[in-house]
Amino acid sequence: MAYSGNSGEKLSETSRRHVLSVAYWRFFVNALLVLCDMAAFIIASAIVYVVRNTGDLYSTRFHFHIALWAYMLVGSLIWIYCLHSVGVYHRHVMGDGYQLNAFLIKGALFAGLMVCALNSILNVYVPLVTTGLALLCALLVTIVERFIIRQCVLFSREKGAYSYGTVVVGSLEGIEHALQFLSRKSQLNYHAIAVCPIGLDAQTGYVKAVDVTAEFKQRIREICGRDIATLPYCKNFAERAASMGVQTVMVTDVMHRFSDNFNTFVLDVEAMNLEVALITSAVDVSGHETNIRVIQGSTVMTISLPQYSPWAMFKKRVFDIVVSLMALVGTAIITIPVAIAIKVTDRGPIFYTQTRVGRRGKPFKMIKFRSMVVNADKMKSELAEQTGQKGRFIFKMKNDPRVTTVGRFIRKFSIDEFPQFLNVLRGDMSVVGPRPPLPEEVAQYNQTYATRMLVKPGITGPWQVSGRSNLSEEESEALDVTYVQNWSMLGDVVLLFRTVGAVVTHKGAY
Structure with missing residues (x-):
């Protein structure tokens, strides 16, 4: 189907209006965030300066007085610059929770260095403790402020605001999986407004449109709670998507990366100024560091994960030892x-x-405080069969009859895990990592899930802080495999803080 001149002009105007609409609310939200972050820094630092009796400052190098309000204003600008430098204002981060907090911590450390550098250049005397407290308070106030704003944004996204109109492209099964994923991840800013079912032509290998069934439409309605339009796959797919208000095209399967089908499709979509989002495997190499070289007309791409370098592993081991020693001494009053x-x-x-x-x-x-009766292992097979969990990697049940009265208490607050710090000191485990599996569980791992064995198991980790026993088997596997790909020292610290919240709320603990 070819577009006439008038149709092309209408399409261009429609696409332009959608782009301007997205640019408007993105500018509005980011401007609000910048002002709120500046206010958070000024309020927090003002409280610290007042408590510590800090008055106007004097630059002994340039011989002029600096009003305290001017010093705080400059500090707030440095604060904003540092947060921007670490990616806090990126459009895919503003709705995140713990990932955003990790960026805020990095930004606070960066801001601390810049404020100290500013004080050194001006030769202004501000006690290091005062500067540190001001930045720490600013970080805490900003985290609270961002939490409040995030809740408002998430509430609005449920109504389709502050999100990107998305068309989901893939097989019928792939589309269902993607919509289920989007329905669970409220922090993502993708709002599905259309689906495009496709398949591969067995003879040509090219992509072709696939008809939707009444059963498929019903399943979509159950997943999303509403009907979603169907956009047939065709030559002018990108133009029709833009005319519907789509900003993002999400590819789930069928068109695999680096294939001609995918490359030509993406080129057509991006030429219409549409973003392409991919749902990939947890072991996808896209997050690896890449280096591309051209040698005599041949392109060679090398990939690596820097967190597995000897220096990175040494830092993680030192971190494990220090945290374990502190934990064993600090929890003796409980253990x-x-x-x-x-x-x-x-x-x-x-x-x-x-x-x-x-x-x-x-x-x-692995060492734990005993929380079950002595013959608990013998009872496991029978209980697993009774609860329909036979063969499942992680066996958990509410009101487990094997758990003792003391065991129920120490499990609720994860006290039974404390002796595992001895395993960490011995080098068997790490403080943060995937859940330590049983031999019979490892025997059932598929190729993808087996990659979790490339790192040491941890006392806490993504599974423990993300719902634990309330997670499905698929969600548990994805969390562990993703950790293997993306772990970092800062990420481990964030998981430790999240562990405190999971223990306090007892989420998924039984």
């Missing part, structure tokens, strides 16, 4: 009474050791 209570209640052993599988398949004995 000693717990040990006595376990022994007194049923005269059984205080500790429970179980064979788990560590990095690259190496078995080890």
Whole structure:
């Protein structure tokens, strides 16, 4: 189908209006965030300066007085610049939670360096403790402020505001999976307004349109709670998508990366100023560092994960040792009474050791406070069959009859995990990492999920802080595999803080 001149002009005008509409609300939201972040810094630093009796400052190098309000205003500009430098204002981050907090921490550290540099250049005396407290308070106030704004943005996104109109392209199964994913991830700014079912022609290998069925439409209605338009795959797909108000084309499957089908499709879509989003495997290499070289007309691309360098692994080991020693000493006031209570209640052993599988398949004995009856392992197979969990990687059940009275308490607050810091000191485990699996679980791993064995298991990790027993098997697997690809020291610190929240709220703990 070819467009006439008038149709082309209408299409161009429609596309232009959608682009301007998105640019308007993005500018509005970012301007609001900038002003709120500046206000958060000024309020927090003002409180610190008042408490510590900090008055107007004097530059001994340039011989002029600096009003405290002017100093705080300059500090707020530095604060905004540093947050921008680490990506806090990126359009795909503004609705995030913990990822945003990690960026805020990085920005605060960067701002601390710049404020100290400013003080050194002006030769202004501000105690380092005062500067540190001001930045720490600014960070905490900004986190709270961003949380409030994020809730408002997420509430508006449920109505389609502050989001990008999206068409989901793929097989019928792939589209359903993508819509389920989007319905669970409220922090994502994709609002599905159309679907485009496709398949591969068996003879030519080219992409072709696929007819939708009544059953498919019904499933979409159940997933999204509303009807979604169908956009047939055709030569003028990009133009028709733009005319519908689409800003993002999400490709789920069928068209695989680096194929001619995918490359030509993406070129056509991007030429209409539309964004392409991909739902890829958890082990996709897109997050790796890449280096491209052209040698005598041949292109060679090398990829690497910098967090697996010897220096990075050394830092993680030092981090594990320091945190474990601090945890063992700091929790002694809790662990000693717990040990006595376990022994007194049923005269059984205080500790429970179980064979788990560590990095690259190496078995080890994991130590925990005993929270179950002595013959709990013998009862597991029978209970798994009764609850329909036979063969599942992670066996969990509410009101487990094997759990003792003391065990129920220490599990609720994850106290039973504390002795695992001894495993960390021995090098069997890490403080942060995937859940330590049983040998029978490892035997059932598929090729993708087996990649979780490339790192040491952890006392806490993405599974423990994201819902634990409330997660589906698929969600648990994806979290572990993604951690292997993306772990970092800062990310581990964030997971530790999230662990505190998970323990306090008891989310998924049973």
